[in-house]
Every structure is written in structure tokens, then in C-alpha cells.
Amino acid sequence: MRRAFIIGWPVEHSRSPLIHRYWLKRLHIEGDYERVPVSPDALEDFLASFADQGFVGGNVTIPHKEAAFRFCGATTQVAAQLEAVNTLWIDGGNLHGDNTDAAGFLAAIDEEAPGWGKDLGKVVVLGAGGAARSIIYALIMRGAREVLVINRTIARGQDLRRRLGAAIAAKSFADLPGALADADLLVNTTSLGMRGEAPLEIDLSPLPARAIVADIVYVPLETDLLRQARARGLRTLSGLGMLLHQAVPGFEHWFGRKPEVTAELRALIAADIEKS
Ligand code: ATR
DSSP: EEEEEEEEESTTTHHHHHHHHHHHHHOOOEEEEEEEEEOOGHHHHHHHTTTTTTEEEEOTHHHHHHHHHOOSEOOOHHHHTTTTOSEEEEHHHHHHHOOHHHHHHHHHHHHHTTTTTTTTEEEEEOOOOOOOOHHHHHHHHTTOOOEEEEEESSHHHHHHHHHHHHEEEEGGGGHHHHHHEEEEEEEEOOSSSSTTTTTOOOOOSSSSSTTTESOOOOOSOOOHHHHHHHHTTTTEOTTTHHHHTTTHHHHHHHHHOOOOOOHHHHHHHHHHHOOO
8 A cells, every 4th residue: 555644843734635535535546645743853864764664755844845855866847946845755766856836836826717827927926935935936937027026024035036036026015005006916925814823914906907816825715815806806816726736746656646636626625624
């Protein structure tokens, strides 16, 4: 039986087991996907020994994405660019890593907002952490001409410009109204608006009617940001699609079949979020 893991610290909150076990069952594959709490001190040992413990690979979540990247013997190009991995497997005795967050975001927005990237001019990204890095990488790959990174700590936005290129400009929250005017897409990558966190209080009125508003937060499924956008008649996208789509490549590596993000899977995870 093939077994995969998700490691994090903490990891109890992860919904990835629900997603992968759904696919295992649907595809009649004998396998399992387990949460494994791994502290930062124990990461190196775990990565060196998981194959001996019977695992074929797994996912990596906070706070291990950058550290796990450094232990990989080989990575995909996107993981090398982002210097972080969320998906691991063994090939030829070597630890391989990929970062599927960028592709997961693109697959979700392609599915939920068809035509969104046809003529992508200005994009506004709130936040400058690891999640922002993946999403900005994805947006630049799809030809965004201008990416305004709005962050409390401006130096982190400037760091993203150094890493990912001159299409990025680092701004503060005070610059937000001007940034939103004429933006094609707004993406929240901060944890603001997540259940239990501070709210994200911004005024969306400067956004043009064509703008799409995306949130990577998926608890709650509809954040205040998305509710406000929907009330204005804008197209919206929650973090659920990205969560589901980022899981696809890992499943394929570990279990040998490409799974589908079905309406049934969406409903299953949405129900779990709503009851939590
Ligand atoms: P992740 O890897 O999930 O993106 P992270 O690297 O900790 O997590 O980044 C969290 C993001 O949320 C950052 O952009 C952070 O802003 P700072 O860089 O200034 O810390 C933002 N964030 C978190 N709490 C915030 C708050 N109360 N107000 C404004 N921004 C906040």
C-alpha cells in the first residue's frame, strides 16, 4: 500500500487528507495520506527517513516549505525560482521537490473566471509572504504587465521585486486607493479576513467593473472582501479552488493517476469548512 504524508507544525488543521482520501476512494487505489506533525528540529531527520518509514512522498506546509527546499536533491524550475517546495517524492533514491501553489492558483482562476488573463494589465497583490511569492510568479508567467505589491512591511515587497522582476512595485496600504483604480485583478494573500484573524478593511469602490477579486483565504469560504466584491457585482474567487488544484500533481506522483477536481470534491471540502 502506498502512503503519502503532509508535514507541518502544527498540521492538525490540514484538509489535505480529506482531499487525497477522497481521490483514493474514487479511483479505487489502495493507499493512504496521513498528517505527520514534524517540528523544525526534526525536519532533516524526517526527510532523510520517510522512505524507510514506508512513505512514497508527501506535502509540506508551514513552516517547512523553505527548509525542505534546501534538502531536495532536485527540484522543478518553479520550486527553484520560489526557493520553497510543497510537494516531495523520491526518484532514483533522490529527494525531489515541486511547488504547486502557483499552478494551483492558475488552474483555479482558469476554471472559475474564464478569460481572466487575456489582457492582463495591472494586478494588485495584498501581502508579500510565501503565498504572495507563488501568486506573483504565476501572474507574471501569464503576462501581467504591472504587479503592485501592497504590504505592511514595504521591504518585503521590495525583496519580491528583486527576486521576481521589474514588473513589480512595492507599495504601502496608504497607496491602495490609487492602486485599485484601473486594476484588472486584486488578490489577497495575507491571513487577514481568515476566521480568528483581524479583518481586512479595504474599500473596493475604486476598482473598475471588469476587475476580479480573489482571496487565498478559504475559512470562511466567503470572506468580507469577497462579499464586498460580490455586492459590487465583481467576479470573485475564494481560496478553495487553489487548495484543491495544488493537490493534483502530488497525488499523481505518489499514486500514479491524475485526479480530478470535481464538484463533489468541492462540496465535500466546503461542507467540512462550514461545519468547522
Ligand atoms: P504566507 O507564507 O502564508 O504568505 P507569511 O510569510 O507569514 O505567510 O506572510 C503573511 C502576510 O500577511 C505578510 O504579507 C504579512 O505582512 P508583513 O510582511 O508586514 O508581516 C501579512 N499580514 C499578516 N498579519 C497582518 C496584519 N495584522 N496586518 C497587515 N498585514 C498582515
